[in-house]
Amino acid sequence: MSAEAVAPELTPQAYKTDEHPIWCPGCGDFGVLSSLYQSLAGLQIPPKDLVVVSGIGCSGRTPGFVRSYGFHVLHGRVLPVALGVKLANPKLTVIGVGGDGDGFAIGGGHIPHAARRNLDIAYLVMDNSTYGLTKGQYSPTAPKGFQAGSTPYGNIEKPLNPLAMLIAYGATFVARGYSGKPKELTELIKKAIDHKGFAFIDIISPCITFYNTYKVIPPRLAEVPADHDASDRAKAFELSLKEDRMYLGVFYQVQEPTFEDGVAEVKSRAQASSRPRLEEIFAEFS
Amino acid sequence: MTDCVFRIGGEGGEGVISTGELLTLTLARSGYEIYTFRTYPAEIKGGHANYQVRASDTLLLSQGAWVDVLVPFNEEAYQKHIKDLRKGGVLIYDSDSVTPPNTDGCIAYPVPMTSLATEKIGVKLTKNIVALGVFSGLFDIPFEKFEELLKERFGRKGEAVVNKNLQALKVGFDYIKSQPKRDTIRMGGGPRQIKELVLSGNESLALGAIASGLKLYAGYPITPATDIMEFLAKELPKIGGFVVQTEDEISALGTVLGASYAGSKAMTATSGPGFSLMVEMLGLAVMSETPAVVVDVQRVGPSTGMPTKTEQGDLYLAVYGGHGSSPRVVMALTSVEDCFYGIMRAFNIAEQFQMPVVVLSDQYLGHRKATVPAPDPSKVPVIERRTPTPDELGPDFKRYLLTPEGVSPMSIPGTEGGYYVAEGLEHTEIGYPAASNYENHVRMTQKRYKKFYAIEALSNELTRQYGVEQPEIGVIGWGSSEGVIREAVQMAVEQGYSVGAMHPKILYPLPLVRLTKFIVGAKAVIIPELNYTGQFATLLRKRFAKDFVQLNKATGLPFTPQDIFDKIEEVATNVRRGSGSRTHAASV
Numbered sequence: 057m058s059a060e061a062v063a064p065e066l067t068p069q070a071y072k073t074d075e076h077p078i079w080c081p082g083c084g085d086f087g088v089l090s091s092l093y094q095s096l097a098g099l100q101i102p103p104k105d106l107v108v109v110s111g112i113g114c115s116g117r118t119p120g121f122v123r124s125y126g127f128h129v130l131h132g133r134v135l136p137v138a139l140g141v142k143l144a145n146p147k148l149t150v151i152g153v154g155g156d157g158d159g160f161a162i163g164g165g166h167i168p169h170a171a172r173r174n175l176d177i178a179y180l181v182m183d184n185s186t187y188g189l190t191k192g193q194y195s196p197t198a199p200k201g202f203q204a205g206s207t208p209y210g211n212i213e214k215p216l217n218p219l220a221m222l223i224a225y226g227a228t229f230v231a232r233g234y235s236g237k238p239k240e241l242t243e244l245i246k247k248a249i250d251h252k253g254f255a256f257i258d259i260i261s262p263c264i265t266f267y268n269t270y271k272v273i274p275p276r277l278a279e280v281p282a283d284h285d286a287s288d289r290a291k292a293f294e295l296s297l298k299e300d301r302m303y304l305g306v307f308y309q310v311q312e313p314t315f316e317d318g319v320a321e322v323k324s325r326a327q328a329s330s331r332p333r334l335e336e337i338f339a340e341f342s
Numbered sequence: 343m344t345d346c347v348f349r350i351g352g353e354g355g356e357g358v359i360s361t362g363e364l365l366t367l368t369l370a371r372s373g374y375e376i377y378t379f380r381t382y383p384a385e386i387k388g389g390h391a392n393y394q395v396r397a398s399d400t401l402l403l404s405q406g407a408w409v410d411v412l413v414p415f416n417e418e419a420y421q422k423h424i425k426d427l428r429k430g431g432v433l434i435y436d437s438d439s440v441t442p443p444n445t446d447g448c449i450a451y452p453v454p455m456t457s458l459a460t461e462k463i464g465v466k467l468t469k470n471i472v473a474l475g476v477f478s479g480l481f482d483i484p485f486e487k488f489e490e491l492l493k494e495r496f497g498r499k500g501e502a503v504v505n506k507n508l509q510a511l512k513v514g515f516d517y518i519k520s521q522p523k524r525d526t527i528r529m530g531g532g533p534r535q536i537k538e539l540v541l542s543g544n545e546s547l548a549l550g551a552i553a554s555g556l557k558l559y560a561g562y563p564i565t566p567a568t569d570i571m572e573f574l575a576k577e578l579p580k581i582g583g584f585v586v587q588t589e590d591e592i593s594a595l596g597t598v599l600g601a602s603y604a605g606s607k608a609m610t611a612t613s614g615p616g617f618s619l620m621v622e623m624l625g626l627a628v629m630s631e632t633p634a635v636v637v638d639v640q641r642v643g644p645s646t647g648m649p650t651k652t653e654q655g656d657l658y659l660a661v662y663g664g665h666g667s668s669p670r671v672v673m674a675l676t677s678v679e680d681c682f683y684g685i686m687r688a689f690n691i692a693e694q695f696q697m698p699v700v701v702l703s704d705q706y707l708g709h710r711k712a713t714v715p716a717p718d719p720s721k722v723p724v725i726e727r728r729t730p731t732p733d734e735l736g737p738d739f740k741r742y743l744l745t746p747e748g749v750s751p752m753s754i755p756g757t758e759g760g761y762y763v764a765e766g767l768e769h770t771e772i773g774y775p776a777a778s779n780y781e782n783h784v785r786m787t788q789k790r791y792k793k794f795y796a797i798e799a800l801s802n803e804l805t806r807q808y809g810v811e812q813p814e815i816g817v818i819g820w821g822s823s824e825g826v827i828r829e830a831v832q833m834a835v836e837q838g839y840s841v842g843a844m845h846p847k848i849l850y851p852l853p854l855v856r857l858t859k860f861i862v863g864a865k866a867v868i869i870p871e872l873n874y875t876g877q878f879a880t881l882l883r884k885r886f887a888k889d890f891v892q893l894n895k896a897t898g899l900p901f902t903p904q905d906i907f908d909k910i911e912e913v914a915t916n917v918r919r920g921s922g923s924r925t926h927a928a929s930v
Binding site for chain 2: 117135144
């Protein structure tokens, strides 16, 4: 995605709406939202050309706080709707936002296809490993043993690994960010929006009310090693499997033709043998 | 008058369908009106298939209730269909594969199709072309029309292939010419103008969608709707549109809503199992007031059901599917020609009222071919959604503005000052969630229903009537049964019954004004439906305290005019005895 060249007048403030987020004080999503404003201002994305598509969950309320176009869709259906928006108007900057339950559980079936199509959108998952809106059940990224309302004796499922999954599915930009490191997160979001193709960021965004990880996460954090080769898929996959630390940064980024490129190619192939008028299509059936 | 029904039957993959299609096109090009019906196996290869072609020099309303010319390619086809051959009808059979025990009561022409194809052409697969040559020789169907068509069909495969086929055609022709003709069927040419097209219901629908300005089709393959997607995949990119095959039907309708939100006309088509998955997205379209067209080419359910057979069993789902109070429009297509104009109207309603429109077709209609006058898109002027005026735009833009008619301005991304969030949560006029505001929820629900009720006028306008206008015995049908009912009513009127039929094109909202007048005046009303319980009858019972007489057929096959006519006769007898309005239990 590339920002249009406009006079640098859009401040982060310009993307704020009058609505105050409904999130709990201390929620990681505030940090993500703030970094999103910074990124949009950094790239000078015109609000009229921005569409934020969101799913259901705490993070799903994001479009209401961004002064632009938005579509607050159904639980898990961010990516199908984003696909339609982008296909209808490829000039738009489309950002999908949702939680880990929305994306990896109920919406999990859409991710491989959005990734392999390489649709030119950014998909930000605010990952808190719990279902905050329904009061703290375990999510697909919750650790084994996680105890909550639906797992009173402990979660017996192992967590999925969003980064490894996205690299395997063929996403062309895969990164991890942390809501508590706003400067770094802003840079990541900017890179994701700028990336031409499907850009995914797993953003660790703690839930202060139901699964407070503010104390356990920071000591595990580390930057993606400076010598990491992000264009090497196998290396990226290897790094995504490391459990000693929680690496932040770009794991994988390559340039591949986007879905929109493919659509344009199909249209030009079809039009090469063109009979573009309806009457001429009728002629085939007479 | 010429009115002839051909039925070709055989093993799937044996060329039954292509024989039927080639015969259809040749007869159409020879000036006949055509009405086809096909069944085909659910298996990819093998299984029984048959293709029926009715050709006439006058308007055709049904596939016919008899067979004039039966062409079994194998023993199974003979066994299955011989009972439908009318007395004195023509039996042309492959004498290498079929041995009829006796041929009394019909005029039989044994033709060694397999050995002619193998010995004279050296390609067993040309057996069906040999059969076409036989039709040409026996019934005077213009030989050169067949030749022309074979050249078009096989031209791309090279001259050698074309020549083999032309030879096969000649072999069949010569073979039958060497035999004495014992029947009287002659089909040398009909009165129809060649300006007309031969289209299936699905093709007609796809063309109508293009005429409406369709830009994006999203879908998942499913019988019997897939050919809509394949047709559009070929045609849409030529005019700047696109077809995307999504990972499932939830995604298909989600993609449609995203595209429509962003300003493109978009649609999806599916069948029952896929439509079941789409229900959650239907609710989102209602709540976010996003125009969308959803086509359901119905097949036999529940579950995977009978994928290649026809039924009208998805009406409840179309009308009631989903949670909450969620108004949507349900239309039912009635004929191949109506598929074109009907889908155009569906787009217009979706755009004008910013809501989902479910369009019901079925396997019988979607897959049958008919001759139709070249469609004229100007008959249904295209309506676009209401976008904001310059004074409506700005920081206080109200996407869900409460208006007397319920329709609000819909801004399109890219428009300065038209920012809003399309909401699946209950929301205020500016589109901000209002999940605890009771009064707002009532106002917004009323707003959404206002749009729905406004469509009733159109529903009345689009209701058609046949036969006696204020009849003693009324028939109310829906969807693809229109022609069959019309033909049965014609038969009954000719025999002196006071019978008339009413056929709405919009089923929800119901055309209450028209229905009331029709139902109140009738002594008995028959509701024929291709489902087990009478879904449309149930919908009508909600509004009318009438003992409707249900005629339910749930075999997987369409009605024949005789089915309807028999019921009319039975009800007429009861009416004379004074017991006309009794409700009959559903029967299979």
